[in-house]
Amino acid sequence: MRVVKMFDSIDENADYSSDLLGQWSETLNLIADIFNISSVLIMKLDCDKIKVFAKNKNDKNPYQIGDSDVLQGSGLYCERVVKTQALLEVKNALKDPDWDKNPDIKLNQIYYLGVPITSRDGEEFGTLCILDDHERTFDSKYHQLLFNLKDNIVNQLHSYDLQRQVMSQQNVDCIEKLICGMAHQLNTPTGISITATSTLNTVFTELSDNLHHKTLTQKQLTEFEQTATSCLDLIQVNLNKTAYLVDRFKQISSQFSSNITEVMIDIFLQGMVNVFKIQYPNNVKFILNTPAKIHLITIPHLLQNALTQLVDNSIEHGFLGRESDNEIVINIEKLNNGIDITYVDNGCGIAKSMACDVFMPFSSLEKGSNLGLGLSVVQNIIVMQLKGQISLCEHEHEHGVKFKIHLPSLSFNDTSH
Incomplete structure (x- = not known):
């Protein structure tokens, strides 16, 4: 079997x-x-x-x-x-x-x-x-009814599996982006520290040789002191920066837990925006407006998946064929028991004829693009899994899109996740 x-x-x-x-x-x-x-x-x-x-x-x-x-x-x-x-x-x-x-x-x-x-x-x-x-x-009519119901179940399972594959790939993409972002940001302080250490090793070797051959002068000793001090300062500053970046990435990565957890939204979203800026360094401007120290009890990796899918949708559809002047704005508003997220891009927008079906599976501006499941996956995450709401507020061409998302704080006792 x-x-x-x-x-x-x-x-x-x-x-x-x-x-x-x-x-x-x-x-x-x-x-x-x-x-x-x-x-x-x-x-x-x-x-x-x-x-x-x-x-x-x-x-x-x-x-x-x-x-x-x-x-x-x-x-x-x-x-x-x-x-x-x-x-x-x-x-x-x-x-x-x-x-x-x-x-x-x-x-x-x-x-x-x-x-x-x-x-x-x-x-x-x-x-x-x-x-x-x-x-x-x-009789056979009832038999056929049972077969029809069976076919409907198979179609639902197929749609479910496609969504699961998309979400699984998003998790992989998220990890890849986080690793690339970490490598990029750590590269500079690490490189400076290595260069400073190499320089310090060179001047120390030269000092040691002069001392061994009894040719060391006061001028050489003074120059060594100045160079060594500069190198040590560079090493200390950049190692401190490296430690800070590692700590920041630990904070960000801890937010991607698959469990219900309390998230500091400003740190979480700023980490995501930093990754987006690295991924799209030239052709998209990202703006995040959020109050500090907003806490939300949610499932972080699902929220990350939903927002990443919205960004990917803007890149693939809204900004298609445009090399500059592309902008994505994410605004956060604190509520008594949750948050409101407003996601806006200045892309080509969504035609009125598609607005009603934008969250339907296989609804896509480009045939075959991203399986047409992107916004369907977003809605499923926000509504079914994070117990929130999402709506398309504006869909006129030349005016971009605007999504309004409401996310409540979940309960730690909610085991349905």
Whole structure:
């Protein structure tokens, strides 16, 4: 059995799981009403087991989220569906010698109708199935309805995986940018310290030789003292600067925790802006307006991902074909229990015809550019994961774009992240 790895991360990412489960639960409730049936389940393969991943809400549904059984040789209805990758209908297991000993009979689930769920690449996720405590019969129209629902689930999973890939790449890009920025800023003080040390070593060697050969003069000693003092001053100043930069980078990198943590927003955003300035040194002017010492309880790396995606969107679309006079302004306003972020660029803007769909997946000014998922990912992060709001305020051509973001302080007790 080959279980698709992209689906494994659904359990690991609780935010996407809760979002998908919420949508699926409503759909399964509707299917239960249409079929007038007690149990509707989405079953997910998990190594050698199969478990209940989503279910309808019904007092007669005996299954609970997370219930699992070993699949191979279990005699479960779903084992047959996974093995054959075909629809299975058992009208009354008690009357069918092939099914009169299957484990679900213990839960009085004697009717079963199930279809396999596989990715677009043909890799297995699990099953979509309905069960009931008495004999049932459904014609082909209901079978087709179940297949249609299965196709919708596959499409949702595919969209989820694309977003996950984009966010994963953003995390990699973030680390690369941080490392490049650190290397760039450390290069100057480190280089000066190395040069000063080399110079000091040279003049000391010369002094030692003169002393050894008893040719050392007062003038040479005075010159050595002056040179050594200058070199030591340079070394001390630049090593102090290096220590300061390392401490700053430690502060910035600590803000990229994947956990809910308290962030000093001005330091966090200034660190990001410094990286942006290094990445785009000539053609984009970055302006950050933020009060000092604003604290926010949030998930730093997700906030970083969202803002980086907005900047990338401005670079790739708003400033396309422009070599100068490009400007991005980020304004921060402190609220009682959170912050408001206003993100503005002076690029080409977004056409009115696209404004309503700008946060939809695959909505893009350039076909094939960045998969058309950029702003969809931003909205998902801000709304679903950081529990905030984002809106497009201005979208006229020649006037750039303006996004308004509200972020509340999260609770340390919030474990959904």
